[in-house]
Amino acid sequence: AQSVTQLDSQVPVFEEAPVELRCNYSSSVSVYLFWYVQYPNQGLQLLLKYLSGSTLVESINGFEAEFNKSQTSFHLRKPSVHISDTAEYFCAVTKNTNAGKSTFGDGTTLTVKP
Amino acid sequence: DVKVTQSSRYLVKRTGEKVFLECVQDMDHENMFWYRQDPGLGLRLIYFSYDVKMKEKGDIPEGYSVSREKKERFSLILESASTNQTSMYLCASSSPSGYLLSYEQYFGPGTRLTVT
Numbered sequence: 001a002q003s004v005t006q007l008d009s010q011v012p013v014f015e016e017a018p019v020e021l022r023c024n025y026s027s028s029v030s031v032y033l034f035w036y037v038q039y040p041n042q043g044l045q046l047l048l049k050y051l052s053g054s055t056l057v058e059s060i061n062g063f064e065a066e067f068n069k070s071q072t073s074f075h076l077r078k079p080s081v082h083i084s085d086t087a088e089y090f091c092a093v094t095k096n097t098n099a100g101k102s103t104f105g106d107g108t109t110l111t112v113k114p
Numbered sequence: 115d116v117k118v119t120q121s122s123r124y125l126v127k128r129t130g131e132k133v134f135l136e137c138v139q140d141m142d143h144e145n146m147f148w149y150r151q152d153p154g155l156g157l158r159l160i161y162f163s164y165d166v167k168m169k170e171k172g173d174i175p176e177g178y179s180v181s182r183e184k185k186e187r188f189s190l191i192l193e194s195a196s197t198n199q200t201s202m203y204l205c206a207s208s209s210p211s212g213y214l215l216s217y218e219q220y221f222g223p224g225t226r227l228t229v230t
Contacts, residue, residue, distance in 0.1 A: 034217075100145050
């Protein structure tokens, strides 16, 4: 079975500061990795994903995540956050033998303060 | 763009009522999912369907059933609603194979159900 641990439930930061949201996973097989974002009163939407290839993946709004196989981590980073980044962020893994069901972490609430 | 719609954004039902939550996706995806989301517990999978009339239990199926008679529609049924089923319910779809390949899931806006 696979599992996902998001190490911080709440991350408060000031605007323009850097941020890192941590995600560790465990799985006996190779996985695909995802970060989703949920803005208030909305469903989840994909932020970025790692399927294969370069271990550093980027989103269109300045977030990036690095797949680290040896540490089984997929931490999300942004060098300078905006108020509009305030949201809940979910890390998820899917086995690459069955790209169907995903296992989600419990979520990290990022609050950006002015 | 993939669109996943859910029949209601907010729903209030009484204990013991039968409740239907409907989800429709417009991208011909094979997989559809129902989750419930509760504070501090993340997303928990209730049921999963990988084809019409096919379903598989998720992590917390007790008290729920599902129906998938058409590829685009996946219904969640609460046979006899209870107060501990008050939650946010999220529907999602994905396509794990073929020309629509997309390992990620596409989510609807959610239905906030309150059972009194």
